[in-house]
Amino acid sequence: xxxxxxxxxxxxxxxxxxxxxxxxxxxxxxxxxxxxxxxxxxxxxxxxxxxxxxxxxxxxxxxxxxxxxxxxxxxxxxxxxxxxxxxxxxxxxxxxxxxxxxxxxxxxxxxxx
Amino acid sequence: xxxxxxxxxxxxxxxxxxxxxxxxxxxxxxxxxxxxxxxxxxxxxxxxxxxxxxxxxxxxxxxxxxxxxxxxxxxxxxxxxxxxxxxxxxxxxxxxxxxxxxxxxxxxxxx
Numbered sequence: 001x002x003x004x005x006x007x008x009x010x011x012x013x014x015x016x017x018x019x020x021x022x023x024x025x026x027x028x029x030x031x032x033x034x035x036x037x038x039x040x041x042x043x044x045x046x047x048x049x050x051x052x053x054x055x056x057x058x059x060x061x062x063x064x065x066x067x068x069x070x071x072x073x074x075x076x077x078x079x080x081x082x083x084x085x086x087x088x089x090x091x092x093x094x095x096x097x098x099x100x101x102x103x104x105x106x107x108x109x110x111x112x113x
Numbered sequence: 114x115x116x117x118x119x120x121x122x123x124x125x126x127x128x129x130x131x132x133x134x135x136x137x138x139x140x141x142x143x144x145x146x147x148x149x150x151x152x153x154x155x156x157x158x159x160x161x162x163x164x165x166x167x168x169x170x171x172x173x174x175x176x177x178x179x180x181x182x183x184x185x186x187x188x189x190x191x192x193x194x195x196x197x198x199x200x201x202x203x204x205x206x207x208x209x210x211x212x213x214x215x216x217x218x219x220x221x222x223x224x
Contacts, residue, residue: 042205042217043215
């Protein structure tokens with residue numbers, strides 16, 4: 001079946017540093033989504049991308065829909081301790097009607113104050 | 114502002130027992146889905162529904178049943194619980210093309 005490869009698996013950074021993570025797929029996606037999950041909670045949507053090449057920001061977060069439609073990137077600028085959590089990419093494969101969503105394995109972010 | 118509500122939050126089952134995980138949403142979303150989350154594996158799709166009366170299998174459907182009699186509710190049934198079904202279960206809802214809203218999860222342990 002379709003799979004998303006998300007990297008890195010984990011990151012340990014200093015407060016104030018910038019963070020980059022990415023997600024790749026072997027098939028074409030119509031939609032890319034980025035979520036954050038904090039302990040004991042469900043994932044929360046951060047950014048949604050709908051067009052190849054689209055670049056969207058949400059505060060210090062910026063995500064891009066890759067030109068090939070097989071990848072996406074999330075950047076966090078000037079990290080702060082509350083950025084700690086698991087970041088998931090998710091995508092909707094082409095031809096699934098805009099509903100079916102599959103998730104990457106997540107990137108665990110640790111921020112040292 | 115309820116959003117997506119899952120019950121129970123925690124459950125311990127003995128092997129072979131059956132139970133139903135409840136999920137309700139009050140946003141009139143067409144699409145609802147169930148995921149399980151296991152360490153290092155992200156969220157895997159169990160079953161999903163694109164509207165009342167319509168359900169389909171996801172990546173890991175074996176051992177689970179679903180039904181969608183109303184737009185609001187999408188229960189997940191474990192027919193005969195097994196230790197391999199120990200996991201955290203998330204229900205989500207969305208409109209077509211939109212991002213999903215998740216519940217807080219049900220932490221299930223099968224002993």
